[in-house]
Amino acid sequence: MEKTKLGPGLVAFGCVTVSLWMVFWMALTAATTGIAVAVLWNWFVVSLLDVPRLTLLHAYGISLLTAAVMPVPQTGTGEDEEENAMLKLLGRVIIRPALLVFFGWVVKLLIGG
Secondary structure, three states, X not given: OOOOOXXXXXXXXXHHHHHHHHHHHHHHHHHHHHHHHHXXXXXXXXXXXXXOOOXXXXXXXXXXXXXXXXXXXXXXXXXXXXXXXXXXXXXXXXXXXXXXXXXXXXXXXXXXX
16 A cells, blocks of 8 residues: 655644644633633632632632642543544533533522522
């Protein structure tokens, strides 16, 4: 079988595209995680412990701190996992923070806030 060689311009374009895509997902993750942490903190911790409200950047910093000390789950490299990688990414970046805020809102309503 004959291998196709890619020109340097195409390789550079691919590298730039992948890098921009990674920056996009990192920024989206930062925003959604920070929003979820800030909202939940401001709903529950502020009134309970009489501490200052949390800004979006401070909330993201706290989520970075917790991510740094939490173990990273090991995943396999099977084909099924590669096919579901985008769904897992969307779940972690968008669905999980949205569900956290939703259930936090429900708890806040039950508390009477």
